[in-house]
Amino acid sequence: MRRYLFPAILGIVGCAILIWLGLWQLDRMAWKHGMLDDIRQGIQDDPVPLPDQIDPSMKYLPVTVTGTTTGQEIDVLSQMRDQGAGYQVVSRFVTDDGRAILLDRGFIPQEARHLDRKPTRLRVTGNLHWPADVSSSTPAPNLDENIWFSRNVDAMAKHLDTLPVLVVASYVQGDAQGVMPMPVTVEGIPDNHLSYAIQWFMIAATWAVMTLALIWRIRQRSY
Structure with a gap:
């Protein structure tokens, strides 16, 4: 059993880290969606006169x-x-x-x-x-x-x-002089967290398969 211990620990720790990274990306996705909802709400709020003092914190x-x-x-x-x-x-x-x-x-x-x-x-x-x-x-x-x-x-x-x-x-x-407005939207804000999460989960699955394959080869050599 000792010969299986190191690859088993390596596999479990590696899978745990990769799964954690995937879950972290899902948390980031929830945060990003909340931020995008806030931005959409801000964009659609009732307009106000141009403030006297303006800074980038007033974006949108x-x-x-x-x-x-x-x-x-x-x-x-x-x-x-x-x-x-x-x-x-x-x-x-x-x-x-x-x-x-x-x-x-x-x-x-x-x-x-x-x-x-x-x-x-x-x-x-x-x-x-x-x-x-x-x-x-x-x-x-x-x-x-x-x-x-x-x-x-x-x-x-x-x-x-x-x-x-x-x-x-x-x-x-x-007179808009033929210029067509292009309103501010959230379309250009990156939202790739779901694809990143899927990638981490797939790597975790691959890591698990490779760990099992390594343990199987060690077992075969022992016969």
Whole structure:
């Protein structure tokens, strides 16, 4: 029996760790679903006027802003379901109380990119947002062509001389100039915990089978 002890202990401990990791991922999944429900609720709450003091802790806060675009914009490479590739228009927007902010007005197809979008007065309902679009592989913006590959609030605010505040439009009153709102959703937030849990459980099952196979081989050699 002594020859079976070490592989048995190794198998039991390994399976226990792998199963624990799977259960931990299930706990993380429950936490993530609760967080997503809170975000959805926050997105759908009644909008409020743009606060005087704004910081990233207010992410997803529904707001209503009234003001005028200045004609200055950033075109962010994007795509929209049923529309294909195009751009998200991020405009410099001056509110009625004199604050210059970033307004993500929504999507335009490629052929509409060079249309002249002159200053226009808008009343916008949307959400404050600090998107996590930038990664280590994101190219730097092509400033000569005014094509950006991600929404970086600080960099866009510096480029358009605004406060580092981005409102993503969900509903626009006024001349939208052909720009289709792309409201904030939770679709882009990763939720892979179930697949991770399944992977850990499958590894645990494989570990158990390999342990039994090892014990069986030791047993065969003993005859």
